[in-house]
Amino acid sequence: DGGITQSPKYLFRKEGQNVTLSCEQNLNHDAMYWYRQDPGQGLRLIYYSQIVNDFQKGDIAEGYSVSREKKESFPLTVTSAQKNPTAFYLCASSMGTGREETQYFGPGTRLLVL
């Protein structure tokens, strides 16, 4: 059963702590994305990766970092530099990066600050 998995479902961060959100896909997609969702604001792009070992900043990359060592995996680290990390984080993937491509989404991780 192909799809995208994100873990954990809920994550709590303490002040000054880095936390890592997991995203795995078995769709054999080349492109992967991270979005942040805040109430009433839609989705904003944090980072994207078109291929293994390559990734680019999106619209709100400050305070976040990513890696793409394997095609299936695209973890997101929320660093202590991100001053307002409380949000719902969504990972997505697509076969390619053409304008017609459909992005498929994972179930999301909700990050809360203690």
Next chain:
Amino acid sequence: AQSVTQLDSQVPVFEEAPVELRCNYSSSVSVYLFWYVQYPNQGLQLLLKYLSGSTLVKGINGFEAEFNKSQTSFHLRKPSVHISDTAEYFCAVSSSFRGGYNKLIFGAGTRLAVHP
């Protein structure tokens, strides 16, 4: 730069009534348009998309949308809603980004609340 405006933040409707969720976009080039649905605490699921061809696009769960180039709109409709359609709906347009990459620009979302 391309943008998407969803004209209603919330739409209340009674069960079995018709509904229209409005979406306008701004673009000076050809567009690809998408509607996604998000149920509470879940990811987004594609409802339908317009790439080219017929301006009336049919999607899953009985939804359809009409692309209107002159009015730069892509409104989502369903003739008879169910309680299970209660969710947030996002309109998105595909936009060119730096490095030849194309990204989705999302509207702020419309919360559809279906009442018995």
